[in-house]
Amino acid sequence: MRIWLRITGGLLGAATIFLMIFANQLGLESFPTWGVRRSAILIAGILLLAISIFYQKDNFIGKTLHSADGRFYIALLVLNAGIFLIYVWFGSDGLWKSMHNETNYYDLQANAFAKGQLELEVEPAPALLAFTDVSLYEPENREGIPVLWDATFYKGKYYLYWGPTPALLLTPLKFFYKEDLGDKLLSLFFLTGTLFFLNLIILDLWRKCFSHIPRWAVLAAIAFAGLVNPMPYVMVEGRIYEAAIIAAQFFLVGGFYFLLSALEQPSLTGLSLAGLFFTLAIGARTPLAPGIGLLSIVMLVWAIQTQRQRLISVLAAFAIPLVLGAVAYASYNYARFDSFTEFGFRYQFTSYNLYKNLDKTLSLEYAPPNLYKTLFNPLEKRDAFPYIFPNRWAGPEWLTSYQPGMYLTFTENITGILIGSPFILFGLIALFKPRPALRWILLALACTVLGIFITLQTYFFIAMRYLLDIIPTLSLLAIIGFWHGFDAFKNKKAYTIIAIFFLSYTLALSMLISFSGNIELFKIHNNELVQQMTWTLNSIFK
Numbered sequence: 001m002r003i004w005l006r007i008t009g010g011l012l013g014a015a016t017i018f019l020m021i022f023a024n025q026l027g028l029e030s031f032p033t034w035g036v037r038r039s040a041i042l043i044a045g046i047l048l049l050a051i052s053i054f055y056q057k058d059n060f061i062g063k064t065l066h067s068a069d070g071r072f073y074i075a076l077l078v079l080n081a082g083i084f085l086i087y088v089w090f091g092s093d094g095l096w097k098s099m100h101n102e103t104n105y106y107d108l109q110a111n112a113f114a115k116g117q118l119e120l121e122v123e124p125a126p127a128l129l130a131f132t133d134v135s136l137y138e139p140e141n142r143e144g145i146p147v148l149w150d151a152t153f154y155k156g157k158y159y160l161y162w163g164p165t166p167a168l169l170l171t172p173l174k175f176f177y178k179e180d181l182g183d184k185l186l187s188l189f190f191l192t193g194t195l196f197f198l199n200l201i202i203l204d205l206w207r208k209c210f211s212h213i214p215r216w217a218v219l220a221a222i223a224f225a226g227l228v229n230p231m232p233y234v235m236v237e238g239r240i241y242e243a244a245i246i247a248a249q250f251f252l253v254g255g256f257y258f259l260l261s262a263l264e265q266p267s268l269t270g271l272s273l274a275g276l277f278f279t280l281a282i283g284a285r286t287p288l289a290p291g292i293g294l295l296s297i298v299m300l301v302w303a304i305q306t307q308r309q310r311l312i313s314v315l316a317a318f319a320i321p322l323v324l325g326a327v328a329y330a331s332y333n334y335a336r337f338d339s340f341t342e343f344g345f346r347y348q349f350t351s352y353n354l355y356k357n358l359d360k361t362l363s364l365e366y367a368p369p370n371l372y373k374t375l376f377n378p379l380e381k382r383d384a385f386p387y388i389f390p391n392r393w394a395g396p397e398w399l400t401s402y403q404p405g406m407y408l409t410f411t412e413n414i415t416g417i418l419i420g421s422p423f424i425l426f427g428l429i430a431l432f433k434p435r436p437a438l439r440w441i442l443l444a445l446a447c448t449v450l451g452i453f454i455t456l457q458t459y460f461f462i463a464m465r466y467l468l469d470i471i472p473t474l475s476l477l478a479i480i481g482f483w484h485g486f487d488a489f490k491n492k493k494a495y496t497i498i499a500i501f502f503l504s505y506t507l508a509l510s511m512l513i514s515f516s517g518n519i520e521l522f523k524i525h526n527n528e529l530v531q532q533m534t535w536t537l538n539s540i541f542k
Contacts, residue, residue, distance in 0.1 A: 002057075010052035016045030035097030040085065072215045079219055080199065083226040084192055090514055091188050091235040093525040100525055101182025105151070105240040107174075109160050109167035110181075114174040118336050119157035122148050129156055137347065137355035150240075152344035159336050161344030162240060163329075165283035166190070166247040184238030190250040191235065194472060197253040198225045201260060202479060208264065209437055210483045217486070220503055221479040228475055229420045229510040230464045236518035245468050248285035251277045252292075253472050256445070263440050266307060271317040279325030286343060287459075287469065291451030296322065298444050357406055360460065365404035367457040372399060374453075374462055376416040379513070385534045386516040388509070390415045390464065408461035413517050417467065417474075420513065423482075423506040424474055426499065430481035432488055438480065449473050464517065 020042040023029035029038065057066065064070030091099045108120045115121070127145045128136060135141050136153070152159040160167075166186060173181075199222055206218050234242040255277030262270030278292045299318055307314045330340040337344060346358050354361065372395050380391040390413040393400070400409065417424055434442055452469050456462065482499060489495040515522065522530050 006052045006055060009048050013045045013047070013049030013052060016041060017049065020045065035092075035095075037085075037096040040081070068215075072218075075215075075219060076199075076222070079222060080195065080226070083195060083223070086227065086232055086511075087188060087191055087235050090232045090518075091184055091238055093236070093522050094529045095526050099182065099184045099188070099238070101180075101184045102237065103183045103240045103243075104180045105160055105162065106167045106170055106183055106186055106243060107181045109164065110170035110174045113164075113167060113171040118332070119159055120148070120151070122151075122158045124153065124156060124158065128153065134355050137349075138353045139351060142349065147349040150348055150350050152347045153349055154337055154344070154347045159344055159347075160240075161348060162244045163248070163282070163284040163286060164332060165251065165280045166243065168283075182238075183240045183243040184235070187235060187238040187243045187246050190243070190246040191231065193250040194246065194253050195226045197250070197257045198222070198472060198475070200257050201253070201476060204257075204260065205441075205476075205480065206483075209435060213483045213486055217483060220500075221482065223507060224423055224503055225472070225475045225479065227507050227510055228423070228471060229415065229506075229513060230467050230471065232510060233514040233517060234465050234468055236514065236521055242465050242468075244285050245465055248281045248288055249468060249472050251281035251284060252288060252448075255281060256448075256473065256476070259444065260441055263302065263444070264437075266314060268313060268317040271314060272321060275318045275321035276325075279321045283325060283329060285469070287455050288452055290455045291448040291453075292322075294447040294451040295444055298440070298447050302440050352406070360405045362458045363405050363460070364458055366407050366460055369395065369399055369402060369407060369409060370457040370459070370462045372416075373414050374416060374457065374467070375418050377414050378419055379415060379509075385537045386512060386519065388512055388516060389413075389519075390420075390513045390517040406460050411461040412463040414462055414464045414467070415509075415513055415517075417471075420509050421471075421506045423499075423502045424478045426479075426481040426485060426502070427474065427477035428481060429485045429488060430477055432484070435484070442477070442480065445473050445477050449477070 019026065019028060020038055023038060055065075064074065088096065093100065108122065112118065112120050125145050125147070128142075128147065131141075147153070148158050152161045170181065170186070202218065202221050202225065206213060206221075234246060255274045258270050258277060259274035261267070262274060278295070282289050282292060296319070300315065303311055303314045303318075333342050333344075334340050336342075337347070345361070346355050348354050373393065377391060378394050380389045380394070381387065382389060392410045392413055395409075403409070430438075430442055449470050452473075456466055456469060459466075485495055485499065519530065
């Protein structure tokens with residue numbers, strides 16, 4: 001049987017390699033360049049052929065295939081590869097071969113940094129330079145004048161209000177690579193990096209605190225963390241708006257990876273790396289600052305209670321990167337806008353006169369509709385494919401008529417977390433008789449989520465991409481609760497069935513609304529796919 005399996009696998013691997021290499025000549029591919037799908041199939045063929053040739057029961061391949069741990073890590077690799085391909089599919093609008101970039105703002109900023117300047121190399125229209133007062137920030141006064149949309153314009157130069165961290169990381173590459181790098185490509189890179197750190201945290205928690213939990217529950221946790229809404233949703237547009245949020249999550253989750261290890265076995269290096277990553281997270285997205293501020297208070301209490309003998313060194317290791325980052329960011333602001341606390345929001349070229357109304361963009365008055373949209377905003381049902389769509393607003397009438405300040409009720413689609421991702425509710429189980437070993441971990445995650453969540457509720461509108469500010473850390477709480485539930489409910493089958501149902505619903509709905517919520521973009525870039533899916537599924541369900 002083994003011999004025939006090796007022969008069959010070798011033939012299939014060789015055939016796959018041949019078909020992919022000569023796909024154009026055989027008429028299987030019309031596109032001249034190699035896309036992600038073709039490359040992935042070729043790699044799979046090479047692996048299959050290599051395993052068939054070199055397999056022995058007592059070598060590395062054999063020991064991997066014949067051990068429970070080996071099969072688990074193979075499944076883990078396949079799962080992550082599948083999640084990555086889902087990101088690519090949504091990012092390429094189902095085309096696989098190319099991703100349409102709407103913005104390349106980080107590339108512009110990186111090019112500026114590489115040339116030793118802060119302002120972008122974008123020439124403003126002469127009509128803009130003709131303004132001598134702040135009236136240019138009134139949208140009506142700029143009508144007909146080309147501008148770099150949503151960029152910041154100050155003293156005749158363009159800047160970005162988005163944090164500089166991603167552009168700083170990109171800068172070394174720009175010394176020898178001059179081609180434009182779109183923000184969607186950076187979104188894919190940082191989203192994949194976030195998935196990588198989520199994997200490390202989940203596996204670490206499993207080994208140290210939940211080693212008795214079955215392996216399938218670990219794979220389920222990683223699938224949830226990687227695919228929960230809006231993880232794939234944000235890849236469809238992948239503009240500067242999404243790229244900034246995704247980059248911040250890469251650093252935030254990376255910071256938690258180092259922090260969680262340091263909380264268990266206190267290490268000055270680990271605490272310093274955590275502080276550095278949290279600093280870079282704020283440097284990518286300033287609304288994370290309140291959450292990281294609450295986290296810092298948790299770290300202070302932790303150090304006082306558990307590290308009194310070396311309190312100063314422990315606190316310094318964590319705090320010094322944050323303090324230096326704050327000083328650097330303030331200096332960066334002053335060099336651009338002559339103010340340590342001005343990030344550039346006031347000088348944006350956008351749909352509103354933020355120079356005049358900046359004080360109205362944040363208010364506790366906006367919390368009621370934002371809370372409803374963040375947690376409960378329902379889905380819209382239609383008769384034709386894809387049947388279920390995210391909605392801009394479907395709140396009760398009394399809340400619809402509630403119009404505080406400059407709040408935008410109908411601005412963008414959003415699906416409430418409890419409507420679209422009910423698996424998140426398992427995070428509540430984590431608070432039920434929590435394990436002592438997880439006390440500080442749970443407190444750190446919960447306070448970070450709380451600080452960011454409250455900040456989001458005070459903004460003058462809420463959007464699907466903003467959910468990503470809290471979802472990765474909230475997902476970790478849900479995963480801890482999910483695993484803790486196996487002990488709390490004594491491995492009852494009913495609990496497992498309910499958990500699988502909630503997980504399946506959450507992942508299926510995430511995939512569906514990632515497509516339906518961006519269907520207009522799919523129609524623009526890949527209308528043939530939309531037509532095929534519409535015809536096929538409408539026929540089936542009719």
